[in-house]
Amino acid sequence: MIAALGLLVGIVVGLLLQPDVPLGLEPYLPIAVVAALDAVFGALRAFLDGIFDDKVFVVSFVSNVLIAALIVYLGDKLGVGGQLATGVIVVLGIRIFSNVAAIRRHLLHA
Amino acid sequence: MSVEASGGTTGAPSSSHRLGLLDSITAFSIDEGYAEASRRRATPETTAEPRRPSPGVTGLLVVAIFGLLLAIAAVQNSRNAVSAATDREDLVAQIRARSAAVAATRDRIQSTSAEVALLESQFFAATSEGQSVTDRLTRLGVSTGSLPVEGPGVRVVVDDAPNAATAQQEVLDKDLQKLVNGLWEAGAEAIAINGQRLTNLSAIRHAGSAITVNYRSLARPYVVTVIGDPDSIPARFVETDHGGEWLDLQATFGLQYEMTSEESLTVPAATRLDLRHATTDQTPDQAPR
Numbered sequence: 475m476i477a478a479l480g481l482l483v484g485i486v487v488g489l490l491l492q493p494d495v496p497l498g499l500e501p502y503l504p505i506a507v508v509a510a511l512d513a514v515f516g517a518l519r520a521f522l523d524g525i526f527d528d529k530v531f532v533v534s535f536v537s538n539v540l541i542a543a544l545i546v547y548l549g550d551k552l553g554v555g556g557q558l559a560t561g562v563i564v565v566l567g568i569r570i571f572s573n574v575a576a577i578r579r580h581l582l583h584a
Numbered sequence: 585m586s587v588e589a590s591g592g593t594t595g596a597p598s599s600s601h602r603l604g605l606l607d608s609i610t611a612f613s614i615d616e617g618y619a620e621a622s623r624r625r626a627t628p629e630t631t632a633e634p635r636r637p638s639p640g641v642t643g644l645l646v647v648a649i650f651g652l653l654l655a656i657a658a659v660q661n662s663r664n665a666v667s668a669a670t671d672r673e674d675l676v677a678q679i680r681a682r683s684a685a686v687a688a689t690r691d692r693i694q695s696t697s698a699e700v701a702l703l704e705s706q707f708f709a710a711t712s713e714g715q716s717v718t719d720r721l722t723r724l725g726v727s728t729g730s731l732p733v734e735g736p737g738v739r740v741v742v743d744d745a746p747n748a749a750t751a752q753q754e755v756l757d758k759d760l761q762k763l764v765n766g767l768w769e770a771g772a773e774a775i776a777i778n779g780q781r782l783t784n785l786s787a788i789r790h791a792g793s794a795i796t797v798n799y800r801s802l803a804r805p806y807v808v809t810v811i812g813d814p815d816s817i818p819a820r821f822v823e824t825d826h827g828g829e830w831l832d833l834q835a836t837f838g839l840q841y842e843m844t845s846e847e848s849l850t851v852p853a854a855t856r857l858d859l860r861h862a863t864t865d866q867t868p869d870q871a872p873r
Contacts, residue, residue: 480644484651492659500660507657510650516614517643523614525622528642534615535646539653565609572613 477518501550502543505559509542510535512566515573522580542566726774729783729854733774736814737849740767743805745838753837755806757790759830760797764788766826767810767817774811774851778802781854798855805840814845 495503513535520526542562549558725731742763745753764775764782775782780797787797794801810817821827821843834841 476644477647480647481651484648484653485655486651487648488652488655488659493656495656495660503653503657503660507653510653513615514647514650516618519614520618523618525618526643527618527621527625528640530615530617530621532642532646534617535650568606568609569613572610576614 477521501555502546505542505546505562506539508563508566508570509538512569512573513538515570515577519573519576519580522577538566727784729774729781729786732781732851732853733811734848734850735773735811736845736847737772737809737811738814738817739844739846739849740808740810741805741840741842741844742808743840745840748838753839755795755804755839757788757795759833759839760788760795760806760808762826762829763808766821766824766830767808767812769824769826770812770817770820772810772812772817776809776851778807779809779852781852783854786854809849809851811849811851814847818843818845 513531516534517526517531520530545562546555546559549555722731726733740763742755742759744755748754760777764777767775777788777797780786780800780802782797787799789796791801794803795806796802822831830839830841833839
């Protein structure tokens with residue numbers, strides 16, 4: 475409940491402020507969002523599993539975002555930014571799907 | 585491990601060594617940190633009833649950050665899409681404007697071409713007027729002697745009688761005057777004597793022992809170059825009074841007279857052509873008193 479509230483607050487603040495993303499960080503924002511999405515779904519699943527932990531959530535969130543951005547940055551420097559971004563998204567997407575499947579099983583028992 | 589297995593979809597094995605890449609991704613889709621933390625929590629109070637830990641303030645903050653990221657990314661994306669759309673519209677507008685400019689320029693080319701054609705025809709009209717003026721100038725120049733002329737004509741060579749003893753046996757200035765007047769009467773258009781063009785102000789005079797034309801002394805024989813119809817001038821000259829007198833002179837005093845028809849003769853322009861009294865209407869102030 476409190477997590478849903480936080481999500482709402484964050485979205486509203488983002489929509490209200492509409493901050494300008496620096497041009498250099500712009501390519502990494504979508505990847506960071508996908509990585510954050512993975513962390514959030516993992517946390518939701520852990521919450522439903524009864525093993526949620528605030529510290530782990532924070533650390534996994536931050537590290538996910540930073541590592542995803544770092545990988546894409548490195549790929550950009552090496553000239554394979556697009557491919558690395560695709561790889562990151564594939565891996566995170568698979569994790570998100572499996573987490574969501576677990577969550578679905580928890581909620582709907584199906 | 586048991587906790588993780590209860591939540592895992594595939595039953596996460598203890599080690600991922602035998603798993604393929606995709607299997608390991610799905611097997612460890614949840615952070616292993618959660619399981620470890622829960623195990624650590626469970627150790628001191630082993631028999632404690634499993635309570636559901638719920639996210640605290642930090643969790644709320646992180647979720648809020650996530651929402652912020654989400655919103656920013658979405659806003660940025662839509663903004664980029666909008667700017668791309670406006671860029672495209674700008675380009676389309678530019679293309680339309682340039683096309684219109686090209687069409688306008690084409691129209692201007694057409695109208696300018698028409699204008700050029702009009703001016704050209706006007707220019708031709710103007711030059712045909714100028715052409716007539718030039719024609720008149722040429723005609724006047726030929727008759728006044730200001731222009732050199734060439735064309736068919738006759739050449740008259742006159743000279744003193746051989747072994748001339750008296751003045752009557754010599755060609756005098758009045759003899760030449762008669763000759764020239766007869767030639768004018770016969771239809772001459774331009775006359776020169778020994779290269780001296782006869783103008784409407786030319787005088788043929790005796791000065792000392794020589795005949796002068798245009799104030800230049802002439803030496804014998806006198807060659808009179810005449811531009812005119814070479815077929816009709818000899819016959820018409822003989823029919824004039826002066827022509828008859830010349831035939832008399834030739835017969836009586838033995839003056840040499842020879843007229844030959846020429847295909848092409850040239851008569852030079854007069855060396856000087858002064859207006860002494862006449863002025864044009866445009867410069868009345870400069871008229872001499």
